[in-house]
Amino acid sequence: MNKNLLKPAGVIVTLVALVCSAFFALPVSAQDDCPTAKDSYVIGFANLTEDIAFTQLVREGLIEAAEAAGNVELVLADNRLDGATALANTENFITQGVDGIIHFQTDAAFGNVIMSRARQANIPVIAIDIPMPGAVFFGADNYYAGELAGQALAEWVNENWDGQVDAVLMLELPQSGEIPAARMQGMLDAFQANVANPVPEELIFHLDSKNTQEEAFRVVSDTLPSIPDATRIVAMTINDGTGIGTIAAAEAAGRGDQIMVVGQNADPSGQEEMLKENSRYLGATAYFPENYGAKLIPTMIDILECRPVPPSVYVDHVFISADNICDYYPENWPEHCGEVTAEAQATEEAGS
Amino acid sequence: MNRIESAPLPVPRGRQAATTISLAATFLILVVFFAWRSPNFLTAINLVNLASTLAIVGIVAIGETLVLITGGVDISVGAVAALAGVVTSVLLLNYGWPSIWLCALAALIAGTIVGLTNGLLITRFKINPLIATLGAYSIARGLAFVLSGGQTNLLNDPGFQFLGRGAIAGIPFSLLLMLLLYALFWVVLNHTPFGRNLYAIGSNREAARLSGIRVNRHLLVVYAVTGLLSALGGLINVSQLASSAPRSAVGLEFTVIAAVVLGGTSLSGGKGSLVGTFIGVIILRILDNGLTLLNISSFWQDVARGTVLLLAVGFDQIRQRWSEREARRGQ
Amino acid sequence: MDNNRRPLLEMRDISKRFFGVPVLDRVSLDLYAGEVLALLGENGAGKSTLIKILNGDYQKDGGDIYLDGELVTLREPRDAEAHGIRMIYQELHYAPDLSVAENLLLGHLPRRGPFVDWKAVDDIARKYLALLKVNIPPRALMRDLSVVEREIVEIVKALAIQARIIVMDEPTAALAPREVDILFEIIRNLQAQNVAIIYISHRLDEIPRIANRVTILRDGKHIATRPIEDLDTREIAQLMVGRKMTERSRKTAPAAGEPVLRLERLTRPGDFEDISLTVGRGEIVGIFGLLGAGHGRLTRAIFGADTYQSGQIFINGTPVTIRSPRDARRAGIGFVPIDRKVQGLVLDMTVRENVTLANWGQLSRMGWFRRRLERANTQKWVDRLGIRMAGGVETRTRYLSGGNQQKVVLARWLEAGVKVLILNEPTWGVDVGARADIYEQLEALAAQGLAILIVSSDIQEVLSVSHRILTMHKGRISAEFSRADASEERLLQAAAGGEA
């Protein structure tokens, strides 16, 4: 749709324009092989939230990739973890005349309305992490990412605690729906499947982390007294921050050596935590959000230039721990990894 | 001259005492209930846990009590706590300040500055405290995100962690610090002219002004102290978690106000006590702890928290009106 | 008075304008140590502005203030206080949740080191309370005191600070005669200690008893300053108003019509007991009592603002149940409360909105106001009662003078079409001219058939307006007088518990 048509005043004009653009869209595309192909593109990106490291890395990666592409102008917005805001951002993008939208929003249930708006305006959408009907999915396989962490934890328990665990703490995020639930389920399923002695249901504590360190700290602090005799506790957390809060609670209770934690994301704070001496953070599944952009922008350009794109693009997941961190993030930890060798860099490229 | 209404006068602190007693009753009911339902509630390990996690809300609640006594309100405390944590870690990690204590000092100063700004907006520009601190809340929270770039930062300084996790003779240091502050501010509030003036200001601002009390200066100090205490709460939070995040202490303001009001401090000013606040803080903490121990869903915990607040305050309200009616009848 | 001495205080050519309008126009005032200077004038004459300038509340636009012959600047109340100037406002300023002792020493709590010296607080408070022979426990909360006691504490407060100049704005407005005597006693003691007093009052009869000199203001201008010996109250009133006043003549009471309001053994233990009375159509019944006699509480109970325990209220012979002001209004009772700013008016609403506040039902249809009817009715009462305001009925009542505000409250009940009007201290804080006006209006209303019950602690008021007078003592009716029988002495005696 042509944004210049909208500039003159008059709502009726707007409506006529809307109808016209919808009307003429088909004949035009019949004339040309790819009506959406252009010399340069405006792409809207609405981030999940600006508040957490993960999404910030996604945004930075996108900005970098857009610059690298050369012909892409990125328009940014923030969905603020809110469906209404995501919808408003979609409408703003349409008004701004973007060619494509990359949406990272809070819940699949909001996908219907967002996609209906985008379809009306003939704008292709890529959905990050949370699938939307008719959008190309890009992002995590949350259940699988969970499994990686659960499996690693089970192996560590088999090795160090003879496969015995006295309690399992699940630091969940129930108010955020299916995505975190899939991660948590993946972790728990893989842990139970791989640990020598699966843990009975009554020793599994489902706690609401509310996605903050201090809430994780509080619920773990309050739960530990109810398992005074447990000396082998594992915790699986929804992300690094809640993992850090969990460990802090155990340490504050003087039970730091009785716990082992795995998490998700492996953001810089999580990486730092796992690199501590005697760290109780075994590791976290990495999503490499910093690399999202490098794949998203070309994918979007492919869509716009009518090249075939698979319906889902999954990112790679790797369980990051102190042992392999130098393979993936050597530049973050020069003291730990020593000189960044060409070899390591090569591995990193391969890994991502 | 004879007294004209010859009713026997209640002891001044009697009314407050009654509120404190009904609070203590609420407290006891909760303790008994949780002890009955959860075998782990009254264990030493849980009591230590309770003791070591009181300080953040407890310390910030001191400032909020002062503010409420003057008839104001401060909803920027949570944002200030978060900002303080962020300032500490950013100065240490991004600006390479030599000592974490120096950074912590800067954070306390930053908190005080936000508090002073609140005070100035309220006294100089005569903006309603709710709106002024709502604005400050927005700005401080925004600043916390801008400064930290939204990052969680780890702070692994064993000395600094003592603040939140250390113990002296088995008693958590943060609890000791909190008790010390309660004692200090109790004395300030009850036994210094400054403290008494705060009651006068909340009770009747015009009377206070006409009595030569520098009302604006007092309010400035109160909001600054609240900023300072919020920042201190933020530092203890950071120390306990060994990390700082701009998203921390979300909703702290409401928890703190709930605790203070639960403690019998009036939102209309002039009335309130730190003893009440102390019990209010403990009640809310016990509620959280007990419900978690009982493995109750966090969704129901929200419902329970709101209900207890309404019941406790409502009951106290009814009791007060009833006793006033009794007193009138007695005349 | 030795007039050769230098005055303690001189205010020379003080001018003050608000938004370009002069409120004070080169007003001068001098005050000598040890004297009582009565500062008189009608509401709006500029008294309040003048003393607020003296207290540092307002900044003067012109003129100088000298203390002991030295030019001083008074920017805020603190400055005034530092110079030994102390103000007691008509509206009391106290902290209800603090104790009497703390209120006495508010802003001046004695300390030991950094702490409050509670023993000293107690001692000082006791000392000054004893000075006034006041039996108020220093540890009682202000909130629990009666209005009178609160005022006394306020006066003691000024003493406690050992001011050289004390300004009293209507200090006796809430005091019973015996309490007035005590106050005057104290003022004389203060004079003996060379304290100078500026005394503002609407009760002109008090002035000769206490003042040495009077200064009279009118329309923001200085009219006269004379020794009290040179003037009688009539002359003072004339100077204040600026024209001749006619003495109100006491007409003979008209015959009362059939009873409209009848109370039978109305009782609330502790406040009033066994109150039986009737008010007839066209009759004005006055109840006189000293403060605390329970007559104020009685009016609130009749109106449903307070409860009563037993007894019965009849309107036109029919028993009615009154549990709320709404019930009372429905029964045809109107109530003009003692404090019109707190209980009577919504100050930020217009005259129209205040006049019609009790009559929404008739002025609206399906919840929507009939604007024209509302305006017309309001205008009718404004004309009939002579409510003066420059901006018409859309003026906010906040900006009306006390007398006109009172008339607005009156108009409200007339608009609501009540049969009985109860007035509690109807001319409290209303200046001399407006008072007479209100009395005339009440008489006219009675002549039209309204039953009026006036409750007052002002003996002159009760005497001059009532057709029939009851006295209350300790919650009971102690005597009844016809207009002809009533005299100041007999009323006082009956109200004080003596036999009539």
Place this chain on the structure above:
Amino acid sequence: MSEHVASPATTERRRLPVFRLQEGIGLLAILVLIVVVLSSLSPVFLTQRNLLNLLIASTTIAMIAVFTTMLMVSGGLDLSVAATAALTGVVIAETQEALGIWGAAALGVAVSALVGAINGFMVTVVRINPFITTLGMLSVARGLAFVIADGLTVPVFDPGFAQLSEGMIGPIPLPVAVTLTLFVAGWAVMRFTVYGRAMYAIGGNAEASALAGVPVQRYRFIAYLLSGLSAGVAGVFLTSRLYAAAPQAAQGYELTVIAAVVLGGTSLAGGKGSLVGTFIGVLILAALTNGMTLLSLSTDYQQIIQGIVLLLAVGLDQIRVGSLGRLAAMRT
């Protein structure tokens, strides 16, 4: 005999309407300034389409703000509105199959009315401070929303129901039309009806109103009831617009609503305020949010700027009104 009227009062009164006009103009000036700045920075801002976007996005806040204004004029406060809106949405989502979508919507609105009624009961009968009452209710309603939805966002899709937010009345989207109607109706109610007069009277002086026979507690109760109800209606429109209901929906809207109302000149102490002001207040906040998003300004900075605008607008207003306040103080 004639009574003396003080001269300062006279001039004051003459000035008063001018002052009120100036207040409105000051607010409008801020709005115009924001619009001018934003449209010069973003070519899209002043397009019809964007203005409609902006209006639609602010309907939730605006609908609630109408009734919050009434409530605040009466001296009340309601922090539970956003949670109530979310609760309504969740109730609709969970009962849509059993009751049909419209039955579910009716039930959702009924629930919101119940929440408002409980608030009203707590404030008027139990007499708990409104701040605390509605803070407690915020916690309860939000918690219940999560409990009922089990924390999940639930799709609500029904073509007819979606028309509620997507239908057009002429050129104007239905929710915008409804909101504008609410504002106009609310304005008329506040100006011309007994209910509106009661709000001003109670907020101005509750004691005097009660002594004039105004059923103060009943009107207060109604104001809370309507506040809850409006949150419910806003929740219905929000759900219809999003094709889904989330228990965490509308988080933090309570403060935005209060900010908009206060920005519009309604006093937190009650007795003063107007829906015209609230309307401008809502527009200011909506324009700011929309404009800053168009400019791709990061949320952190948006938050800071919103805080500053709130403080500036209220602060400037206070300074201007301050002189009036001092004058009024003098007269008492």
